[in-house]
Amino acid sequence: MHELSIATSILEAVSKEKQRRPESRFLKVGLRVGELAGVDRDALSFGWEALTKDTEWDGLGLEIEHVARRQRCTVCQFEFEAPDFMTACPKCEEMLTVTIAGDELDIAYLEVEEP
Amino acid sequence: MSQIQVEKKVLNENQIVAERLRAQFREHGIFCFNIISSPGSGKTSLLERTLERLPKDSKVALLTGDLQTENDATRLARFGFPVRQIITGGTCHLDARMVEKHLAEWNLADLDTLIVENVGNLVCPTGYDLGEAFKIVMLSVTEGEDKPLKYPSIFFKSELMILNKIDLLPYVPFNADQAKANARKVHPGMEILDVSCTSGAGLDEWMNWLKQKRGDTVLAAHS
Numbered sequence: 001m002h003e004l005s006i007a008t009s010i011l012e013a014v015s016k017e018k019q020r021r022p023e024s025r026f027l028k029v030g031l032r033v034g035e036l037a038g039v040d041r042d043a044l045s046f047g048w049e050a051l052t053k054d055t056e057w058d059g060l061g062l063e064i065e066h067v068a069r070r071q072r073c074t075v076c077q078f079e080f081e082a083p084d085f086m087t088a089c090p091k092c093e094e095m096l097t098v099t100i101a102g103d104e105l106d107i108a109y110l111e112v113e114e115p
Numbered sequence: 116m117s118q119i120q121v122e123k124k125v126l127n128e129n130q131i132v133a134e135r136l137r138a139q140f141r142e143h144g145i146f147c148f149n150i151i152s153s154p155g156s157g158k159t160s161l162l163e164r165t166l167e168r169l170p171k172d173s174k175v176a177l178l179t180g181d182l183q184t185e186n187d188a189t190r191l192a193r194f195g196f197p198v199r200q201i202i203t204g205g206t207c208h209l210d211a212r213m214v215e216k217h218l219a220e221w222n223l224a225d226l227d228t229l230i231v232e233n234v235g236n237l238v239c240p241t242g243y244d245l246g247e248a249f250k251i252v253m254l255s256v257t258e259g260e261d262k263p264l265k266y267p268s269i270f271f272k273s274e275l276m277i278l279n280k281i282d283l284l285p286y287v288p289f290n291a292d293q294a295k296a297n298a299r300k301v302h303p304g305m306e307i308l309d310v311s312c313t314s315g316a317g318l319d320e321w322m323n324w325l326k327q328k329r330g331d332t333v334l335a336a337h338s
Binding site: 002005006009010012013017027030031035036037038039071085086087088095096097098099103105106107108109110111112113114 | 116117118119120121122123124125126127128129206207208210238239241242264266267268269271272297299300301303304
């Protein structure tokens with residue numbers, strides 16, 4: 001259950017942004033979470049609510065965009081989505097493929113209301 | 116209403132500290148690895164077997180993480196190398212700041228290898244870079260062979276999987292080939308070593324692997 005630590009880190013980043021724009025009202029944080037990031041979406045949302053409740057951040061939304069795993073074949077260079085660990089190349093059947101997306105844990109955007 | 120593009124890693128603060136550690140390790144020619152597994156897979160046992168095989172003048176130090184107790188540090192200190200326990204007090208993983216803080220009392224110029232034993236947990240330590248050259252994941256044959264599929268992130272992010280307790284294979288319904296195939300589904304081409312900390316099987320291969328990686332890492336840092 002490290003989602004509370006993750007939520008704390010997001011809030012730290014948001015607080016920093018708030019210092020830069022003290023007049024703005026913050027509405028939502030957009031997060032990008034890859035399939036391989038090892039972060040549970042429900043636990044993160046729960047941690048976020050627990051952490052923001054009855055604080056100045058109460059009501060600040062957290063929108064989580066899921067990013068699927070993508071692989072690139074080391075032989076034919078074909079790029080493909082790899083659900084359920086189907087990491088072998090669907091084109092040439094090569095087993096050795098490299099991950100090009102799916103381990104993101106990024107704050108993508110902030111939605112704010114300017115004064 | 117407007118949208119501000121942030122495009123920042125959530126664990127950015129951790130990453131900054133981890134990169135600072137990595138730069139220090141590079142400067143001092145220190146090879147660092149971070150070993151992760153479920154509780155009870157045998158991380159501390161592997162490190163005991165590793166330390167007893169090292170020449171006494173090796174410049175190795177260890178940091179070992181647990182929620183409570185100094186037990187692991189006490190076990191590891193018997194081999195005469197510097198060991199510090201990181202008691203996280205409930206936190207389920209180590210982060211780069213804890214490592215930096217616990218390294219502060221050591222003179223890095225006196226070290227060439229730093230072993231970090233993470234808190235026993237296959238999920239939470241995954242996302243935290245500690246400045247290590249790489250992560251190593253350990254699985255034991257008393258667990259399920261589907262663990263790589265249940266906890267894919269750590270198998271994806273680790274350079275090596277160590278399959279421990281192979282002396283017990285005749286007594287447990289564990290399909291080692293299936294476990295390895297699962298690991299390689301998650302992490303194509305993953306390196307895997309079979310060991311038993313009890314019988315000693317595979318430990319020579321492990322020590323050779325370590326020596327080889329240590330050489331590669333230090334060479335890469337100086338090229």
